[in-house]
Amino acid sequence: MTDRRPPHLRYGSRTPEITSLNSSNNGLRASNGGTSSLSLDFVVKIENLEREQASMRSDLAVLKSSNEALTAKVQELLKGGWDVTVGPFQSQSVSEFRSEFEALRSEAQAITNSSPSKHTNGLVDSQPDGEADKRSALVDRAHSLVETNHRSAFSTRSERSYASGVNSPLVTDGQVDNLTDSIAKLSDSESTPPASPHSTLRANDVTDESLVTKTWKPDYVNTLQALASEKQALIPKLEDMMSFSHDFLLNHLGGITWSPGTMIVPPDQPAPHFLRNRIYYLADAYLDPHLPSLPGEHGARLVPFFNADPEDEMDFEDEFSSSERIPMFVLKEVPDAAGRPRKRYYYYGHYSQTRWSDRLDCDRIRQHVPSHVLDFWAEELSSNGRPAWLTDALEKHFFPKPEYDGQVFGTHAEEGGSVVSEDVGKREEQVLKDMKRYMQQLKRWEKDAKLKTSLIKKDFVLDAFQQVSCPPDFFRSPEGEDIWLTL
Amino acid sequence: MADAVTQPDAGDPAGLRLWWEYLECVDWNIDFYKYLVHSQGKSSAYE
Numbered sequence: 001m002t003d004r005r006p007p008h009l010r011y012g013s014r015t016p017e018i019t020s021l022n023s024s025n026n027g028l029r030a031s032n033g034g035t036s037s038l039s040l041d042f043v044v045k046i047e048n049l050e051r052e053q054a055s056m057r058s059d060l061a062v063l064k065s066s067n068e069a070l071t072a073k074v075q076e077l078l079k080g081g082w083d084v085t086v087g088p089f090q091s092q093s094v095s096e097f098r099s100e101f102e103a104l105r106s107e108a109q110a111i112t113n114s115s116p117s118k119h120t121n122g123l124v125d126s127q128p129d130g131e132a133d134k135r136s137a138l139v140d141r142a143h144s145l146v147e148t149n150h151r152s153a154f155s156t157r158s159e160r161s162y163a164s165g166v167n168s169p170l171v172t173d174g175q176v177d178n179l180t181d182s183i184a185k186l187s188d189s190e191s192t193p194p195a196s197p198h199s200t201l202r203a204n205d206v207t208d209e210s211l212v213t214k215t216w217k218p219d220y221v222n223t224l225q226a227l228a229s230e231k232q233a234l235i236p237k238l239e240d241m242m243s244f245s246h247d248f249l250l251n252h253l254g255g256i257t258w259s260p261g262t263m264i265v266p267p268d269q270p271a272p273h274f275l276r277n278r279i280y281y282l283a284d285a286y287l288d289p290h291l292p293s294l295p296g297e298h299g300a301r302l303v304p305f306f307n308a309d310p311e312d313e314m315d316f317e318d319e320f321s322s323s324e325r326i327p328m329f330v331l332k333e334v335p336d337a338a339g340r341p342r343k344r345y346y347y348y349g350h351y352s353q354t355r356w357s358d359r360l361d362c363d364r365i366r367q368h369v370p371s372h373v374l375d376f377w378a379e380e381l382s383s384n385g386r387p388a389w390l391t392d393a394l395e396k397h398f399f400p401k402p403e404y405d406g407q408v409f410g411t412h413a414e415e416g417g418s419v420v421s422e423d424v425g426k427r428e429e430q431v432l433k434d435m436k437r438y439m440q441q442l443k444r445w446e447k448d449a450k451l452k453t454s455l456i457k458k459d460f461v462l463d464a465f466q467q468v469s470c471p472p473d474f475f476r477s478p479e480g481e482d483i484w485l486t487l
Numbered sequence: 488m489a490d491a492v493t494q495p496d497a498g499d500p501a502g503l504r505l506w507w508e509y510l511e512c513v514d515w516n517i518d519f520y521k522y523l524v525h526s527q528g529k530s531s532a533y534e
Binding site (some may be wrong): 218220221224227231232234235242244245247248252273274281290291292295296297298299300301302303304306324325327328347348349350351352353354355357358359360361362365369377397398461464465466 | 502503504505506507508509510511512513514515516517518519520522523524526527530532533534
């Protein structure tokens with residue numbers, strides 16, 4: 001009893017009323033020393049204990065809430081949702097906070113466990129020496145830890161905004177602010193502890209949704225509704241899915257290549273079982289970066305030129321559609337049973353073209369089409385074995401037909417037009433002259449365009465992918481020769 | 488004019504560009520899949 005240090009040494013200025021009560025009480029005991037003073041002494045001590053208990057509890061609440069806030073943060077970092085190349089927590093050491101807090105938590109736990117026993121037996125002697133010191137030291141550490149976190153949150157935030165600019169769409173703003181807010185609350189709780197530790201930071205405050213990074217897809221693909229869940233439930237995982245060999249698909253489904261990746265079974269051949277529509281897609285995940293990432297998902301194929309609609313060229317049954325419910329097989333590289341990599345086709349689903357195609361601009365091509373894909377198309381388009389329709393499409397694209405800008409027949413003034421009667425004959429003469437000149441021009445153009453198209457080299461196509469507008473390079477071969485024949 | 492930016496591109500011959508042919512998944516036909524798996528399984532040539 002007597003070896004206990006007076007409360008004011010343990011609490012400092014926090015409980016001045018206890019100090020004054022105690023000292024007056026001591027004086028009372030020195031002068032009287034009677035039974036009544038002893039019981040009074042006892043009552044005062046019980047009162048002190050109760051105050052101590054209450055103060056301890058509020059300190060514990062502070063500890064709990066700061067512990068919770070930091071644990072949540074640490075867990076979030078451990079989830080690995082952060083891209084470490086940029087982000088508000090790049091410079092922070094997670095393990096440091098974590099080990100610090102593990103220690104803090106176990107110490108807090110120890111105090112929580114010892115508190116109830118003191119309360120129930122109410123014996124002053126049962127309280128171990130230095131417990132209060134330990135506790136106040138713990139509180140100090142918690143505060144300094146919170147402050148450290150506060151500072152680093154601020155410093156990394158300013159670093160980040162300096163590095164990435166104001167308009168950067170970083171997804172972490174809300175969370176950093178949440179943390180800052182909760183820390184501010186924690187600092188306030190030094191004088192007024194929260195009613196419940198849960199009032200500072202709830203698990204719901206931290207959402208992971210915004211952190212999920214998805215593969216880039218064209219905007220339209222992102223707007224599409226997901227495939228019905230009852231359909232999705234049927235799709236095996238890709239690793240459990242059976243794959244098909246190229247030979248099997250060609251032998252079994254057959255057909256001719258209508259345009260790259262589009263296979264059509266002509267009307268003069270029997271329609272394969274389960275392929276009433278006579279059309280299917282073969283796509284290569286390596287060469288088509290925006291294909292659906294998994295079976296059942298949406299995507300897009302890259303196409304340089306479109307062939308004519310098969311409906312216009314062949315006599316199909318009425319229900320034929322070249323844009324609806326077309327099964328697609330995607331070529332992917334997966335290891336075989338022996339672990340050797342091999343390429344096989346996977347059935348991704350039946351697909352419909354629900355929007356007319358959009359053209360990629362120069363920036364999109366640069367940002368979202370890998371160079372090996374451009375290289376592939378340059379090779380394909382410049383190949384000698386390319387189909388005639390593709391040659392025509394290239395010719396039309398690179399060497400367009402000259403326009404007719406000569407005289408046209410006018411309308412008589414009597415019929416509401418602007419040509420007066422005496423000019424009609426003169427005008428017709430001019431039209432015939434201009435038309436003749438244009439026909440000669442067309443004849444020359446056809447010869448030249450055919451020749452130039454046949455001379456298209458891979459590098460020429462590759463260059464064309466990079467061009468912003470019709471380039472002067474068009475007039476030169478890669479070797480610098482003049483391949484443009486004057487009209 | 489505001490609508491124009493959301494409309495499909497109308498091309499003019501300038502440089503060479505690729506197009507997106509959009510593919511919306513409308514079905515995953517389990518009977519079609521099972522039929523092909525069964526057919527391929529009949530020959531060991533396609534392993």
